[in-house]
Amino acid sequence: MFPLDVGASMTPSLVTGAGGFVGPHLCAHLRAEGDEVIGVDGSDGPDLLDREGWFSLLADRRPAVVYHLAGWSDVGASWRSPHTALRVNAEGTRNVLDASAAAGVGRVVVVSSAEVYTRTADPRPKSESEPIRPATPYGASKVAAEVAAIQVHDAGEVETVIARPFNHIGPGQSTNFAAPAFADRVVAAERAGGGVVRHGDLTARRDLTDVRDVVRAYRLLALHAPAGEAYNICRGDAVAMADVLGWLTDHATAEVTTEVDEALLRPVEIPVVVGDPTRLHAATGWKPRIDLDDSLTDILADARQRAEIRD
Helix, strand or coil: CCCCCCCCCCCCEEEECCCCCHHHHHHHHHHHCCCCEEEECCCCCCCCCCHHHHHHHHHHHCCCEEEECCCCCCCHHHHCCHHHHHHHHHHHHHHHHHHHHHHCCCEEEEECCHHHECCCCCCCCECCCCCECCCCHHHHHHHHHHHHHHHHHHCCCCEEEEEEECCEECCCCCCCCHHHHHHHHHHHHHHCCCEEEEECCCCCEECCEEHHHHHHHHHHHHHHCCCCCEEEECCCCCEEHHHHHHHHHHCCCCCEEEEECHHHCCCCCCCEECECCHHHHHHHCCCCCCCHHHHHHHHHHHHHHHHHHHC
16 A cells, blocks of 8 residues: 555544644644544543554544554653653554554554654764664653554554654744743743843754654655654754754844853753754655744744733
């Protein structure tokens, strides 16, 4: 059945975690490409640990493709609840995979994370051959989910493709993440007629991709990528967080200054995290289309809109 021709309609496509940050962007992109979309979230679908619920849902809807985005996504909180993170991301993924196999799904795109890689000070781009040695319980839970995906694929039960996105940004992202947090503080200063934006370490460099480019990669992985493999989703270069905050303050509508807040400094900060997208490019032809300025423009507009709603 796979790979499909470019532009082919994968009808219907089922998206788990459709109500999160990435889910709405993916659903919008799939619909724009002509796919019928079934969006499932915790509020209107089974819990990831409800195995029977997933078998029932997928047997009823029988999608051609499942994009599995749902899961535990809070890296920091995984330290406080490592067993829960592991169960949700590993056992939950296995439930979706087994139910997909039973329903005759053509392919499952399992969204993992670059958190599976070793965290080192080595600034070289990480390829898929990088050692798997996660530093967080969240990363460990994603490794377990990947292993489940490879097992069902190798057993011939259902085709799987593993996506390993690096840092992605865009409108709708939680302020638990740096770029939207910066934007919220800039907007607060704007609305006060000027002020100080406090921040932590800005020397870290991260590989930032717009979420709308990321979801485009997910669909291309479903269409084209050889199954049973993992694919980095990233730009292949890194930007300093100082440049991100600097862009936002430069585009503020009032005088905004910045100041280090020691409470926002992390005990350990990896200087550079950058990925190698070569395998993804070779398999799908994907390249990012949205540059950082456009991403930050939309993030700032989103922060201003949220501030108006709060009023």
